C-alpha cells in the first residue's frame with residue numbers, strides 16, 4: 630500500500646465557532662487579547678493568527694482586518710501587506726521549526742473548500758518530509774491547548 634502526500638486544507642478549514650456569534654476573523658482581533666486568540670502579529674490592514682485546527686504544526690493564517698470575501702476587492706495596501714506578512718510568516722516558521730517545505734494558498738468560495746468563505750484568509754502550512762502520515766492523526770481535531778500555546782510562543786518570539 631502506498632500513501633501519497635496530499636494537500637487538502639479544506640478538510641480543516643471549517644467553522645471555528647457557532648455561526649450566530651458572527652465572524653471569527655472579525656471578532657478575534659477586536660477582543661484585543663492577542664495571546665488568548667493566538668494572534669502572532671498585527672499589521673496596518675492585515676494580521677497573522679495560528680489556526681486552531683491546524684493541518685500541521687505551525688499552521689498560520691494571514692487575514693485582512695476588513696470583512697470581505699472577494700480577493701479582487703482587496704486594496705493595493707491590503708495586497709501588499711498580506712504578501713509581506715506571508716513572507717514574514719514563512720521566515721518565522723523557518724526560524725522556529727525548520728520545515729522542509731510549505732503549502733501557501735487561498736480557498737476562495739465553498740466550492741474551493743473554504744470553511745469560512747465570507748472572510749478571506751490565506752493559509753501557510755509548514756511541511757516536513759514524510760509528514761503526511763501526521764494528518765490522519767491530527768486532522769479535524771483540535772490540538773491540545775498546551776501544544777498550541779508552545780507553538781504560539783515559539784512563533785510570537787520570531788515576529789517580535
Ligand SMILES: [Zn+2]
Nearest residue numbers: 652655696748
Ligand atoms: Zn469577518
